[in-house]
Amino acid sequence: xxxxxxxxxxxxxxxxxxxxxxxSQTLRxxxxxxxxxxxxxxxxxxxxxGCGKSSLARALVQLPRxxxxxxRFRDQDLCxxxxxxxxxxxxxxxxxxxxxxxxxxPRMSVANIVAEPLxxxxxxxxxxxxxxxxxxxxxVRLPASRYEARRAGELSxxxxxxxxxxxxxxxxxxxxxxxxxxxxxxxxxxxxLLNLFEELRSELGLAYLFIxxxxxxxxxxSDRVLFMYLGRICEEIDAGDLDRAPRHPYTAALMSLxxxxxxxxxxxxxxxxxxxxxxxxxxCRFHTRCxxxxxxxxxxxxxxxxxxxxxxxxxxxxxxxQPEPVGDPLxxxxxxxx
Amino acid sequence: xxxxxDPSAMLRVEDLRVSFxxxxxxxxxxxxxxxxxxxxxxxxxxxxxxxxxxxSMRALVGLLPRGRTQVSGxxxxxxxxxxxxxxxxxxxxxxxxxxxxxxxxxxxxxPTMRVGRQLVEAVSAHGQLGKExxxxxxxxxxxxVQVPSSLxxxxMFPYELSGGLRQRVMIATxxxxxxxxxxADEPTTALDVSIQAGILxxxxxxxxDTGTSxxxxxxxxxxxxxxxxxxSVMYAGKVVETGSRLDLVASVRMPYSRGxxxxxxxxxxxxxxxxxxxxxYPPGPTERLEGCSFANRCPWAxxxxxxxxxxxxxxxxxxxxxACWKPLxxxxxxx
Amino acid sequence: MxxxxxxxxxxxxxVLLDEPEAGRRWDRTLVVSGGVLGLxxxxxxxxxxxxxxxxxxxINLNAIRAAxxxxxxxxxxxxxxxxxxxxxxxxxxxLEIAILSVMIGAxxxxxxxxxxxxxxxxxxxxxxxxxDVLLAFPALILALAVVTYVGRSSxxxxxxxxxxxxxxxxxxxxxLAVGLRNREFVVNARLAGARSGHLIWRHIxxxxxxxxxxxxxxxxxxxxxxxxxxxxxxxxLAPPTPSWGGMITAGEAYLSTAPQMVLxxxxxxxxxxxxxxxxxxALRQRMRx
Numbered sequence: 001x002x003x004x005x006x007x008x009x010x011x012x013x014x015x016x017x018x019x020x021x022x023x024s025q026t027l028r029x030x031x032x033x034x035x036x037x038x039x040x041x042x043x044x045x046x047x048x049x050g051c052g053k054s055s056l057a058r059a060l061v062q063l064p065r066x067x068x069x070x071x072r073f074r075d076q077d078l079c080x081x082x083x084x085x086x087x088x089x090x091x092x093x094x095x096x097x098x099x100x101x102x103x104x105x106p107r108m109s110v111a112n113i114v115a116e117p118l119x120x121x122x123x124x125x126x127x128x129x130x131x132x133x134x135x136x137x138x139x140v141r142l143p144a145s146r147y148e149a150r151r152a153g154e155l156s157x158x159x160x161x162x163x164x165x166x167x168x169x170x171x172x173x174x175x176x177x178x179x180x181x182x183x184x185x186x187x188x189x190x191x192x193l194l195n196l197f198e199e200l201r202s203e204l205g206l207a208y209l210f211i212x213x214x215x216x217x218x219x220x221x222s223d224r225v226l227f228m229y230l231g232r233i234c235e236e237i238d239a240g241d242l243d244r245a246p247r248h249p250y251t252a253a254l255m256s257l258x259x260x261x262x263x264x265x266x267x268x269x270x271x272x273x274x275x276x277x278x279x280x281x282x283x284c285r286f287h288t289r290c291x292x293x294x295x296x297x298x299x300x301x302x303x304x305x306x307x308x309x310x311x312x313x314x315x316x317x318x319x320x321x322q323p324e325p326v327g328d329p330l331x332x333x334x335x336x337x338x
Numbered sequence: 339x340x341x342x343x344d345p346s347a348m349l350r351v352e353d354l355r356v357s358f359x360x361x362x363x364x365x366x367x368x369x370x371x372x373x374x375x376x377x378x379x380x381x382x383x384x385x386x387x388x389x390x391x392x393x394s395m396r397a398l399v400g401l402l403p404r405g406r407t408q409v410s411g412x413x414x415x416x417x418x419x420x421x422x423x424x425x426x427x428x429x430x431x432x433x434x435x436x437x438x439x440x441x442x443x444x445x446x447x448x449p450t451m452r453v454g455r456q457l458v459e460a461v462s463a464h465g466q467l468g469k470e471x472x473x474x475x476x477x478x479x480x481x482x483v484q485v486p487s488s489l490x491x492x493x494m495f496p497y498e499l500s501g502g503l504r505q506r507v508m509i510a511t512x513x514x515x516x517x518x519x520x521x522a523d524e525p526t527t528a529l530d531v532s533i534q535a536g537i538l539x540x541x542x543x544x545x546x547d548t549g550t551s552x553x554x555x556x557x558x559x560x561x562x563x564x565x566x567x568x569x570s571v572m573y574a575g576k577v578v579e580t581g582s583r584l585d586l587v588a589s590v591r592m593p594y595s596r597g598x599x600x601x602x603x604x605x606x607x608x609x610x611x612x613x614x615x616x617x618x619y620p621p622g623p624t625e626r627l628e629g630c631s632f633a634n635r636c637p638w639a640x641x642x643x644x645x646x647x648x649x650x651x652x653x654x655x656x657x658x659x660x661a662c663w664k665p666l667x668x669x670x671x672x673x
Numbered sequence: 674m675x676x677x678x679x680x681x682x683x684x685x686x687x688v689l690l691d692e693p694e695a696g697r698r699w700d701r702t703l704v705v706s707g708g709v710l711g712l713x714x715x716x717x718x719x720x721x722x723x724x725x726x727x728x729x730x731x732i733n734l735n736a737i738r739a740a741x742x743x744x745x746x747x748x749x750x751x752x753x754x755x756x757x758x759x760x761x762x763x764x765x766x767x768l769e770i771a772i773l774s775v776m777i778g779a780x781x782x783x784x785x786x787x788x789x790x791x792x793x794x795x796x797x798x799x800x801x802x803x804x805d806v807l808l809a810f811p812a813l814i815l816a817l818a819v820v821t822y823v824g825r826s827s828x829x830x831x832x833x834x835x836x837x838x839x840x841x842x843x844x845x846x847x848x849l850a851v852g853l854r855n856r857e858f859v860v861n862a863r864l865a866g867a868r869s870g871h872l873i874w875r876h877i878x879x880x881x882x883x884x885x886x887x888x889x890x891x892x893x894x895x896x897x898x899x900x901x902x903x904x905x906x907x908x909x910l911a912p913p914t915p916s917w918g919g920m921i922t923a924g925e926a927y928l929s930t931a932p933q934m935v936l937x938x939x940x941x942x943x944x945x946x947x948x949x950x951x952x953x954x955a956l957r958q959r960m961r962x
Contacts, residue, residue, distance in 0.1 A: 094864055
């Protein structure tokens with residue numbers, strides 16, 4: 001327990017929405033989530049829209065505060081802290097968001113953006129701040145001489161995202177939460193950013209919570225992957241086991257949908273659309289879309305239990321490990337059938 | 339340079355060029371696109387932002403801002419040059435011969451009008467039908483896009499539908515006029531992965547059942563290779579490589595295409611390994627280019643590449659063509 | 674929700690097309706409206722210093738309601754007073770009051786609004802209720818009340834008129850703050866340890882400036898008209914202090930015989946308000962680019 005950097009226990013986030021026709025709806029965006037991230041570990045979080053992953057990310061940093069649960073960062077429960085204590089305790093966790101242009105104040109210069117966390121913390125002289133800014137820009141491969149003075153509004157998406165990362169690193173955080181950080185970028189720029197994240201991980205020993213809907217990217221970036229569905233974790237699995245041994249039908253189905261995969265996706269077709277968190281199905285949340293649901297699934301909600309591979313799964317009838325796919329899926333091409 | 343005469347080609351685009359005069363100067367958005375689309379074929383046009391993929395396809399149906407746009411080249415749809423039509427004829431073409439499906443159905447639909455009415459409007463636009471016939475036809479269309487009648491979609495407003503359903507309705511609208519060619523501009527980018535597959539499968543079904551041809555514009559090359567029979571890769575306003583999916587997978591020639599393929603993390607790659615990336619950025623829209631537009635980022639670029647612009651060419655009768663002076667050999671691994 | 678990756682690289686060609694003809698069209702509006710406004714301001718504030726303009730209250734019973742002539746460029750009023758000088762002096766007062774009242778209203782309003790928007794919760798409710806109280810009063814009645822009970826000096830009028838803009842700015846700036854507070858760069862600033870004051874000063878205000886500025890110019894136009902209205906009702910600056918509204922009142926009865934008495938102030942009011950609005954809008958376009 002004390003070895004982990006971040007420990008989340010029974011986190012619940014409830015949103016109250018005003019319905020379209022009056023009245024209010026209660027949305028349990030995060031409905032009891034527990035997991036851990038160790039120092040230097042990269043954990044992926046995957047899910048479709050409405051699964052609550054963004055709500056989870058925001059709840060971790062207390063913006064806004066979760067309704068229930070514990071978020072222990074460096075052994076301090078952020079949910080119980082207030083004001084200055086919270087600000088200080090939270091400094092070790094930084095976020096990188098999806099929209100690069102919205103993540104940086106378009107009217108500020110790059111140097112000021114990156115320097116802001118340093119200035120807010122105080123205690124650093126002007127020369128030191130400047131030096132640190134240069135160091136950070138260097139870390140994200142943005143030559144300081146060319147970028148320092150430019151206004152963020154003039155930069156491209158990839159450049160903005162690098163500035164956002166540099167700013168996030170300013171306070172030497174230990175955990176970087178990337179909420180779809182590369183999803184809005186062109187593929188070639190995305191690859192550059194992913195490489196950057198890996199470099200930073202090895203250079204600085206950063207831990208990551210990498211949130212994305214793109215399984216190919218998550219599989220590449222993470223040590224472990226959490227799959228969320230309707231506010232709960234349905235599977236936690238080692239990234240290396242993703243291809244061969246997904247235990248939860250949802251995981252298997254999502255893996256089959258990764259372009260270029262060998263798996264016959266017609267077998268694992270997910271029926272219907274992702275339901276809304278406002279109306280959660282009875283029994284297993286996933287059973288309405290499950291391709292191998294049985295009667296029991298409609299009445300009994302599975303608990304998250306440990307698996308032999310060291311992961312966790314919430315399924316009454318978890319899948320058995322599957323045979324290894326042969327060769328490079330992309331090269332040994334198989335036309336899909338409708 | 340001109341593709342071998344393929345009698346079954348439904349659409350033949352020759353040297354399409356599009357420029358805009360903007361306050362910042364002349365923007366050459368499309369600098370030469372050649373494309374051959376067969377019947378009942380799905381052809382993916384893959385490119386990143388700024389590659390000109392959307393602009394070129396919209397030029398085909400005349401959906402570009404008038405006045406400051408210059409379009410040249412030919413686009414023969416079953417013999418008729420789309421680019422030489424006047425405004426009224428272009429409107430006639432849209433819907434009757436060519437249907438367009440956009441990325442964001444919410445924006446393409448009137449939020450204050452019920453879905454049923456919009457669909458009926460689309461149907462009526464192509465011929466007056468009696469009330470009964472209208473109802474049958476709309477029901478028919480919804481069946482074709484696999485929207486069950488039990489859902490009573492017709493009475494709903496666009497915002498009440500889920501993303502996937504909305505897109506299906508959009509597709510129904512697009513084929514309402516009997517179009518044989520569908521141009522889908524990033525139709526699934528805003529949808530969840532599990533819904534994406536359904537929509538793309540729907541396109542394949544339409545392709546096979548009704549002989550409709552589809553141009554799929556996307557930034558996702560893996561998706562393109564999964565679904566399309568032919569793929570064209572665009573960079574800086576030009577098609578830099580085109581061919582069947584096998585051609586691109588097994589014998590990709592143009593370094594940019596290779597770069598795109600490498601940018602996507604693959605299962606066969608070791609996790610956490612470094613992705614092979616292309617350094618630098620694509621040229622700006624107003625930049626004047628000499629030689630190959632990719633030369634400044636290409637690890638194999640030579641003098642010739644910087645001086646003369648490569649033309650799209652291939653070997654023999656094969657439809658696999660590329661625009662590169664130093665094409666990659668089979669399975670060449672980048673340095 | 675997976676997002677469309679249209680962000681990277683360079684602007685897709687069409688986006689460039691959407692940019693306002695930044696070089697041309699708006700520059701023209703900016704220049705013309707700015708020019709007109711500049712001229713009016715210049716002459717109203719500095720004109721009397723070097724132009725041979727007679728004292729606005731100088732009575733010349735020999736030239737009552739005279740048509741424009743060389744001696745009196747705009748003609749004269751009922752007491753023979755020179756209309757040109759009335760316009761200039763009256764304009765100076767109007768503009769002064771309008772500008773100051775907007776600035777005061779904006780500052781107070783934004784203070785309420787930004788704090789409200791950023792803090793949320795109880796503070797938000799309380800502050801906005803205060804603003805709502807002000808909103809509930811018909812602005813003109815409020816101004817009338819102030820004028821009646823407090824006085825009609827320049828300062829009193831300025832304060833009275835500033836009430837007009839406080840609630841509007843309060844609500845508007847709150848909406849801007851609420852819109853901006855969820856933008857990721859604000860969240861990031863919080864994560865970096867920023868408190869509300871820093872957020873407002875460094876992040877909210879600079880980004881809200883362009884909109885607030887346009888709003889300010891619009892408000893100014895409104896204040897000028899409101900002040901003229903008050904003057905027209907006889908509740909503005911007390912005579913013999915000249916004012917545009919007062920000139921209209923005075924000339925009302927003589928519309929057929931000496932139309933210049935009404936027309937001149939009306940034309941100036943129109944020119945000022947229109948150019949203020951156009952200028953504000955053109956400025957906002959510039960600041961956005």
